[in-house]
Amino acid sequence: NAGVTQTPKFRILKIGQSMTLQCTQDMNHNYMYWYRQDPGMGLKLIYYSVGAGITDKGEVPNGYNVSRSTTEDFPLRLELAAPSQTSVYFCAGGADSSPLHFGNGTRLTVT
Amino acid sequence: AQTVTQSQPEMSVQEAETVTLSCTYDTSESDYYLFWYKQPPSRQMILVIRQEAYKQQNATENRFSVNFQKAAKSFSLKISDSQLGDAAMYFCAYRSAWGTDKLIFGTGTRLQVFP
Numbered sequence: 001n002a003g004v005t006q007t008p009k010f011r012i013l014k015i016g017q018s019m020t021l022q023c024t025q026d027m028n029h030n031y032m033y034w035y036r037q038d039p040g041m042g043l044k045l046i047y048y049s050v051g052a053g054i055t056d057k058g059e060v061p062n063g064y065n066v067s068r069s070t071t072e073d074f075p076l077r078l079e080l081a082a083p084s085q086t087s088v089y090f091c092a093g094g095a096d097s098s099p100l101h102f103g104n105g106t107r108l109t110v111t
Numbered sequence: 112a113q114t115v116t117q118s119q120p121e122m123s124v125q126e127a128e129t130v131t132l133s134c135t136y137d138t139s140e141s142d143y144y145l146f147w148y149k150q151p152p153s154r155q156m157i158l159v160i161r162q163e164a165y166k167q168q169n170a171t172e173n174r175f176s177v178n179f180q181k182a183a184k185s186f187s188l189k190i191s192d193s194q195l196g197d198a199a200m201y202f203c204a205y206r207s208a209w210g211t212d213k214l215i216f217g218t219g220t221r222l223q224v225f226p
Contacts, residue, residue: 033213042115042202042216043156058213088154092214099146100214102156 003027006091006103013081013110021076021106023091029101031094032074033058034066036087037105043090049074081110113138115205117217124193125225131178132188132220134203142208145179145186150200150219159201162186164208190222198224 007022025032030051035043035058045058049068063085065077078085088107094100114137124130136145147159162170162179169177174194178187190197203217 031213035216040219042117042218043214044216045213048213090156092156099158099161105154107154 004091004093004101004103006089006106008106009104010107011109013078013108015081015083015110017081018077018079019081019108021078021089021091021108023074023076023103024072025074025091025093025101026072027093027095027101028071029093029095030071032068033092033094033100034064034074034076035090035092036060037090038087046076046089078108083110086110113140113143113205113207113215115203115215115217117203117220119220120218121221121223123223123225124190126193126195128193129189129191130193130222132190132201132203132222134186134188134217136184136186136203136205138184138205138207140207140209144206144208145177146204146206146214147175147177147186147188148202148204148216149197150202151198156202160188193224195224195226198222 004025033048034046037043044060047066049055088105091103092100116135143164145162149157149159160172174191176189200219202219204214
C-alpha cells in the first residue's frame, strides 16, 4: 500500500551542486505534481504532468526540471542548487476528481 | 487565476471545545472542488474533508464539518470536540473541476490545542 513514495527524506547540498528528487507512485494516477513548501507557507506548484511524456510549468518552475518517461515516475532535477531552493518538497499524484495523494516530503537544505 | 486566502495564521482551542478555521477563495469558475488538508509535525499532508461546489449540502467527516458559502466564496472548517491530536497546520485548497487537477493552497492556519 505504498501510494506516493519520495526519496530521499533529507538532503544537504552545497551551492552549485545538482541532485534529483525521486518520486514514484503505484496507483496508476495520470496526474503528478511537485510542490515546494517554504517555512510557514503553503505549497506552491513547481511542475506538473498530466501523463507520460507530458510536463508543464507551475507557479515557481525556475531552477528546476522534470521528466515523465513512465506513468509511475516523476523525478525533479535541481541543476545548480541555490540557497533559495532550501525548502520541503512534496510530490503528489491524482486522477480525475479524486483527492491528491501526497508523498511524505523531502527536506532540502542548500548551504 | 484562482487564489485561496486563509486570514488566520494561528488559532488556539481548548480540548473538547469547538474551533472554526476560515478560508476564502476567488474564482470565476462555477465547478470546482475545495479541500482541507492537515499537516502535523510529521509533515504528512492528510486530507481532512472535501467539498464539491455543485453540492449544496455541507460535507461532514466525524468531528470535522465545513460551512460552504458558494456565493460568498467562503469555505470554513469546524472542528468539534477538539483533541490534542488535532494540533497541526491546516491548509485550505482549491481545485478546478476542469483541466489539470492541480491544487492551489492557502498559506495555512496553525492550530494549537490546549489541555
